[in-house]
Amino acid sequence: MGQIKLNQVTKSFGDVQVIPPLDLTIEEGEFAVFVGPSGCGKSTLLRLIAGLEDVTTGHIEIDGRDVTNVQPAQRGLAMVFQSYALYPHMSVRKNIAFPLRMAGMDEAEQKKRVERAASVLNLTDYLDRRPGQLSGGQRQRVAIGRAIVREPAAFLFDEPLSNLDAALRHGMRMEIGELHQSLATTMIYVTHDQVEAMTMADKIVVLRAGVIEQVGSPLELYRSPRNLFVAGFIGSPTMNLIEGAEAQKHGAATIGVRPEHIATGDPETSPWSGTVGLSEHLGSDTFLHVHDTGLTESITVRADGEVPLRHGDKVGLTPIADRIHKFDAQGLRIE
Amino acid sequence: MATKASTSAARLMMAPAVTLLLGWMLVPLTMTLYFSFADYRPLRGVFEPWIGFDNYARFTSSGSFWDAIWATLIMVGAILAITVTLGILLALLLDKPIFGQGVVRILVIAPFFVMPTVSALVWKNMMMDPVNGVLSHVFRFFGATPFDWLTQAPLTSIILIVSWQWLPFATLILLTAIQSLDGEQLEAAEMDGAPPLKRFWFIILPHLARAITIVILIQTIFLLGIFAEIFVTTQGSFGTRTLTYLVFQRVLESQNVGLGSAGGIIAVILANIVAIFLMRAVGKNLDA
């Protein structure tokens, strides 16, 4: 259960087409992440799947059934909203039970399901509290609880972690990941954070201006970005992009090298060299921002461990040859 | 942003309110417009459906029209000046750390909830009565001759009464606006060396500008329609006949409906001029 298929789907608001014709299949049990900068249409796409917006043209199928004109509640999907969208006037118990109550399920079964969900999510002690009395992370779990009791065909997450602080976000990321492992239900997750996408996804869908730029596993996207946009979007710190003479040497309009694929060395013998501007010492890694290389304004290099280089030092740089990405004048990858 | 189903449900749900208001606005207004071009005096049985702009000409050429416009302008202008100025001062005062702030606020706001007929009557008899009014007692206490407010200074008296009613409104709104001012801004200004008066002039007043505009516009709308206060006190005599009251007299007292309707249409046009500015101020807020 849980295959979702989009067939030539488009969406326009008034005269503005925000999603040009789009095809996409999400397989059963897959964890798919829609990622892209804000305004790229990823949330709209999710809402189209949820049924909260009508598609302008095209069809949406869930498990082979055409649900294009089916009400949101009848699609068998559950959604976790960015703001959690908990009902503030209901206790946690009632919040989680709400979809069951709407479906007219009998009370005993409701209670059983709510308690099972609560124990999975460590909410048992909070069942009689109101959402206002919970922390951000707990609210998030209630929202997930409300989604899982319905035993949906697929879960939809709309930037669910963006309202949490960094530490909690990391924890919730793992929890959602574990939840996916244990439920093995299809999940579609929208985020603008490529780290979330990389760490959680089976399949990443990179979107820009309503257009799918690339679909693939995290490592596929990392290893062979199909174009400059994906290259710049996936990976942190972002890939160094170099144009001009240096790129032409490789027969490309632009070449890209990830910071972690550049080795530091002697400025005299290395192919590239420059002056260290800012160096960020994280302990496990050191990020060097190297200026005056003659290639581009600044090259970011990730060096392992504690590198004793500081502001003003000369440094030599060697890109790993088979890790250089080449792009043509249109920004498309050259194999 | 929504689905077709919810859009059509929404249209249906808006329909009653829109229809009712549309009817409320169009039907009587059309009738007034129609009467304003007619010679219509029901008590004498006169009804001639079309006399062109005669009513407008007669209404605007009579001395009482210009007196009424003048009285309206003075009244509204004076009340606005009093309520806004005192309202700012009172709001600043109530924003200070004072003991029993809640109670003081209640005392200051109370007049707004007094129904217009009561406040007019209370002021007329309890406060301004030349023999028994509290103000006369106060005058006598200081050795002055009591003053017959409503005959000797009728316009001023009404301005005083209405200002008393509306000062709470101005105060309350300006207080709300002052309290929304970011305290750090004032502290920053203090650090920058601005003394209290300058802080008021350069930080607080600009922050209040919007609220002041809204107070002025909303009060103007309500003040243009002042009726009960005049009805109860002077009945429009001694130069207190405002445009609203003049139209009321033409229509209901002397039953010259054609003439009164022309006056009504003029009142509508004047009110709309103010309304346009108010709607702009409110409309800006809708976008935010």
Add this chain to the structure above:
Amino acid sequence: MARAASTRSRIGWTALAWGIGFLMFFPILWTVLTSFKTEAEAIAAPPSFLFFDWTLENYGIVQERSDYMRYLWNSVIIAGGSTLLGIIVAVPAAWAMAFVPGRFTKDILMWMLSTKMLPAVGVLYPIYLICIQLGVLDNRAALIIILMLINLPIIVWMLYTYFKEIPGEILEAARMDGATLKSEILYVLTPMAIPGIASTVLLNFILAWNEAFWTLNLTSVDAAPLTAFIASYSSPEGLFFAKLSAASTMAIAPILILGWFSQKQLVRGLTFGAVK
């Protein structure tokens, strides 16, 4: 955080504020006090402030002579009825405008606001005429409808601004959870909006209670509310200070109490949400 003001300046501001508060409230206070005096004490010079023989006789006389209860009942019916009717019409409209905004929603809202600015005298005679034709002059139902119509824009606006504060995502969540439009409004929106609806009811009750143009012009005996009751005291024969005070006190007491509860809503309601 503000620094603690020095106690001395705080006492100074407090004295000033209380003084002004007392002055503003004085006419009301004086009226209430006078209502407990005998007619003779009410016109004594110099007047006594607190040390007089307190009496309730004026209240009895006012009720007896002018049937205060009937006017009170009319006020309650008219203000309550028009508010209730207004809420019933406005809740669906405000829901639609807040949660399913269309291309013209903003224009409709502004247009509604503009109807509030129509000066009453502009439509006085047509309404008067229609009431005569329909035989509903001096009729409570007619006043309920008219007051509902004049306050409808305020009710819609207030509800709209309250509904706007309810995140649309919550309603979408309800939709995803299988709620029909009816259960969405019943189980999710209404409970969340109750404070806002209550404030709206309160403010509009007050506005309708104090409305003194239509109530004075369209009623005489049967449907006359307290505004008209009080206006009848302006005629010379009714001029007994203590009784006038008792009548005034009775007319404003209920609404003063309600009014004090609604200070905050007052700002929002009367500025159409432009100042919060």
